[in-house]
Amino acid sequence: MARIDALFDQLIAAGGSDLHLGIGYPPFMRQRGELVAMREDAIDAGEMDELLFGITLPEQKNTILETLDLDFAYGYGTKARFRANYFYKTTGLAAVFRTIPSKVLTLEDLNCPAAIRKLAERRAGLVLVTGPTGSGKSTTLAAMIDHINRSRACHVLTIEDPVEFVHTSQKASITHREIGPHAASYAHAIRSAGREDPNVILIGELRTNETMKLALQLASFGVLVFATVHTNSASATIDRIVNAFPSDEQPQVRGMLAESLVGIVAQQLLRSADGKRRVAAHEILIGSPALASMIRENKTFQIPSMMQGGQAVGMQTMDMALERYVKEGLIAPETALEKAIDKESFAKLVKQNEMAPL
Numbered sequence: 001m002a003r004i005d006a007l008f009d010q011l012i013a014a015g016g017s018d019l020h021l022g023i024g025y026p027p028f029m030r031q032r033g034e035l036v037a038m039r040e041d042a043i044d045a046g047e048m049d050e051l052l053f054g055i056t057l058p059e060q061k062n063t064i065l066e067t068l069d070l071d072f073a074y075g076y077g078t079k080a081r082f083r084a085n086y087f088y089k090t091t092g093l094a095a096v097f098r099t100i101p102s103k104v105l106t107l108e109d110l111n112c113p114a115a116i117r118k119l120a121e122r123r124a125g126l127v128l129v130t131g132p133t134g135s136g137k138s139t140t141l142a143a144m145i146d147h148i149n150r151s152r153a154c155h156v157l158t159i160e161d162p163v164e165f166v167h168t169s170q171k172a173s174i175t176h177r178e179i180g181p182h183a184a185s186y187a188h189a190i191r192s193a194g195r196e197d198p199n200v201i202l203i204g205e206l207r208t209n210e211t212m213k214l215a216l217q218l219a220s221f222g223v224l225v226f227a228t229v230h231t232n233s234a235s236a237t238i239d240r241i242v243n244a245f246p247s248d249e250q251p252q253v254r255g256m257l258a259e260s261l262v263g264i265v266a267q268q269l270l271r272s273a274d275g276k277r278r279v280a281a282h283e284i285l286i287g288s289p290a291l292a293s294m295i296r297e298n299k300t301f302q303i304p305s306m307m308q309g310g311q312a313v314g315m316q317t318m319d320m321a322l323e324r325y326v327k328e329g330l331i332a333p334e335t336a337l338e339k340a341i342d343k344e345s346f347a348k349l350v351k352q353n354e355m356a357p358l
Helices: 006-011 046-052 058-067 116-122 137-151 186-193 207-219 234-243 250-260 287-297 298-308 320-329 332-339 343-353
Strands: 018-022 028-033 032-037 069-076 081-090 090-099 126-129 155-159 173-178 200-202 224-229 261-271 278-288
Touching: 006 018, 006 081, 018 200, 018 287, 028 224, 032 116, 046 090, 046 234, 058 069, 081 278, 090 200, 116 261, 116 278, 126 137, 126 234, 126 250, 137 155, 137 200, 137 343, 155 186, 186 200, 200 207, 207 224, 207 320, 224 234, 234 250, 234 261, 234 278, 234 287, 234 298, 234 320, 250 261, 261 320, 261 332, 278 298, 278 320, 320 332, 320 343, 332 343
Parallel strands: 126 224, 126 261, 155 173, 155 200, 200 224
Antiparallel strands: 018 028, 018 090, 028 032, 069 081, 081 090, 261 278
C-alpha cells in the first residue's frame, strides 16, 4: 500500500474533489469548493518524496526531476482515478490530484438539460464544452460519451492528456489514446484520427490554433467532435477560436466554424443553497443558420439575444439558468450574482422577482 493511499481514502470518504500537497503545509482537500486542511502537521521534504514517488514509474520520476513538471493519471484500485500534476514551487516539490470517479455519471445523474442529450445524439459537427478550470467540463463530456456508448453502435475515439474517465465498451467501441504514451502531441493524434475510422472523437482540450483547425476539419468530414475550451460563455468561445488565428486566416476560420458548430455548452459549478453539494449551471447555444450567419459576419455580440429567444430549442444564457436555480431554491441569490455574466441586470432581476434580498 502506497503511503499516499491513506490521504486518498480520506479524500474519497469526505467527498473531496482535489488533494493539494506542498512542503511546509498540511495536506489540503477541496470540499464543496473550499480548501480544508486534512491534519495539523505540515509535510516535510522526506514525506513528500514518499508520498509522490511511491506511485510513479522510474521514467515518470525522471520526467519531474528533468522538466520540473509531470501530468499523469493514477488508478487507485477500483475506488477512483486521479489526474495528477507534479510541479515545483518556492517551498519545493508539490502536487495536486483531481478526483476522477470510477463510475461515469449519466446525463440524468447530473440533471443536465435535455438539449445537452440532444447534442450528444448528433451525427456530425463540433460540440464545445467550456468553462473555467474545475467547472466540471470533463464530467459533462464523460456523461455525453456514456450516452453515446449506451445508445449507438459506433467507434468513439478519445484523445486526452492524460486519459481521465475510462469507458467500457457497451454498444460503442471505445478507443482511448493518451498524449505521451500513445501520441507525441494533440496535433499528431488528431491528424491520425481521421484514419482510424471514428464516428465520434473527444479531444481533451483545444490548446492551439493548429488543433482548432484540425478539429474543425474533422467535424466538417462527418465526424461528431467534442472538445473543451477555457472560456466563460458561448460567444466568448467563438471569439477565442477565431482570434487564435492571424487576421488574414480569420475569415476562413469563421466560415469553417459557421459550417461545423452544432453547439456550445458553457458551465459553472456553484455551491448549493444548503452548502452540502455543488450544482452545475449551463449556458447552451444550439447551431442554426442564424448562428452561422452571425459567425460569418463577425456579429457574435448578437448571440446572447439569440439564446434568450431560443428557449423552444433548448437554448439559454447563463443568467437564465442562474435565475431558474434561484427561483427553485437550489442556489442562493448571492451565489448566482457572483457567477452572473451581466451582474447589473441580474441584480435588478433578482430584486424585481423578489426572490431573496441581496
